[in-house]
Amino acid sequence: MQFLGxxxxxxxxxxGDARQDAGRQLDKVQRGKQADDFKPMPSIGKGVEEIRIWDDAGTFRVIYTARLTDAVYVLHAFQKKTQATSKRDIDIAKVRFAQLMRGEK
Incomplete structure (x- = not known):
């Protein structure tokens, strides 16, 4: 597991609960399984997915890619404040994915 930025x-x-759930979901992904609630994020890059976490404290997201052979890369983690993912959060993940694809870790 590699965390970027x-x-x-x-x-x-x-x-606490959202952090534990995120950890469980990332562990599943690391073991080659799919997270319980996720969606592809092709707007960020090929093979990028978003884990969706619903908690009493709010809605949280973890954007990652597991398509590379050496590790699962977490591109961005954040609390979602609106219905649509903010352009800022998408841009952060896009930049980190682009750096990863260029070999900058």
Whole structure:
């Protein structure tokens, strides 16, 4: 598991239950299974997916790619404030994915 940018810090800032759920879902992905609630994010890049976490404290997202052979890469983790994912959050994930594809980890 590789965390890019501030994604690990952001994930650690999730409330307890949401953080535990995110950890369980990432563990599933790492073992080659699919997260319980996810959706593809082709607007960010090929093979990028978003784990969706619903918690009493709010709605949280973890954007990752598991398509590379060496690790699962977490591109971005954040609390979702509106119905649509903000352009800022998508742009952060896009930049990190592009850097990853260029070999910058």
């Amino acid at each position: 501030d994604s690990l810090k952001s994930l650690r800032d999730f409330p």
